Amino acid sequence: MDTYIIVGLPAYNEEDAISKVLDRLLFLRDIYGDGFRILAVNDGSTDNTEAILKEYKKKYDFIDYINHKGNQGLGRAIYTLFYHVIHKYGKGDVLITLDADNTHNPEIIPYMVDKLKKEKLDVVIASRFAEGGKELGLSLKRKILSRGAAAFLKLFFSIENVRDYSCGFRAYDVDYLDAAIRAYGGNLITSRGFECMAEILARFSKLGVRAGEYPLVLEYNLKKGESKMKIIRTILGYFKLPLKVKKPKARRGEVYE
Numbered sequence: 001m002d003t004y005i006i007v008g009l010p011a012y013n014e015e016d017a018i019s020k021v022l023d024r025l026l027f028l029r030d031i032y033g034d035g036f037r038i039l040a041v042n043d044g045s046t047d048n049t050e051a052i053l054k055e056y057k058k059k060y061d062f063i064d065y066i067n068h069k070g071n072q073g074l075g076r077a078i079y080t081l082f083y084h085v086i087h088k089y090g091k092g093d094v095l096i097t098l099d100a101d102n103t104h105n106p107e108i109i110p111y112m113v114d115k116l117k118k119e120k121l122d123v124v125i126a127s128r129f130a131e132g133g134k135e136l137g138l139s140l141k142r143k144i145l146s147r148g149a150a151a152f153l154k155l156f157f158s159i160e161n162v163r164d165y166s167c168g169f170r171a172y173d174v175d176y177l178d179a180a181i182r183a184y185g186g187n188l189i190t191s192r193g194f195e196c197m198a199e200i201l202a203r204f205s206k207l208g209v210r211a212g213e214y215p216l217v218l219e220y221n222l223k224k225g226e227s228k229m230k231i232i233r234t235i236l237g238y239f240k241l242p243l244k245v246k247k248p249k250a251r252r253g254e255v256y257e
């Protein structure tokens, strides 16, 4: 059976970075051949993001994108990506998500996929806090935010081997993702903002998940545009998670058997 490696890119006004990201992803075609796909979600960008995606789609048959009518936020962009992927792909396939702002180095993707497969994990997180991970060019304020968020979330949603709750660079087992979405009756992601990344792990933790981390060197020094992260809104989003994330209808074992 063929297996697919799908790279999912949420993108909102990323005209400065998206072509660099797509170029940096092309080497994966040589590794995974026909099983390699790139799927971007253009989240109502008002700049040239869509024009760039269109150009790449024309040139490469393994690149495609979906348009949101208006800007709906990162949570919705990831939700669109997940839904598309679970309907089109299945057992043995892997979805990798990463930011389209060129701060996530795609070179570690094959290592993340290997780890997921060899250790039979459900999710592998590219982690700034794993040994060997680093953050280049990130402000102190942002460093405190990601560490504070991780400490807070670990209290309520502890997952063995997981230290980085907010990074969007992850490899998911598509079959697990499908089971998790079904267990929550479709509501795996209810947050619209950046806290959706933590919400996904919070819900996984209640369901039961086999997770691992691979060290990430966050290349924030390569970021061209302004940061779009809304800090206060994101912090409030984290605080709401312990109230809204409850055990799903079915536990992991019941979903699988």
Ligand SMILES: Nc1nc2c(ncn2[C@@H]2O[C@H](COP(=O)(O)OP(=O)(O)OP(=O)(O)O)[C@@H](O)[C@H]2O)c(=O)[nH]1
Pocket (backbone or CB within 6 Å): 009, 010, 011, 012, 013, 014, 043, 071, 072, 073, 074, 077, 098, 099, 100, 101, 103, 168, 194, 223, 226, 227, 228, 229
């Ligand atoms: N900011 C923002 N990003 C979105 C949205 N929808 C999709 N995205 C994409 O989500 C990813 C994460 O956004 P980033 O702005 O890089 O978020 P971050 O890495 O937490 O913070 P900064 O890099 O400091 O902005 C990027 O690929 C965005 O293009 C949205 O509504 N707002």
Ligand SMILES: [Mg+2]
Pocket (backbone or CB within 6 Å): 099, 101, 103
């Ligand atoms: Mg970013």
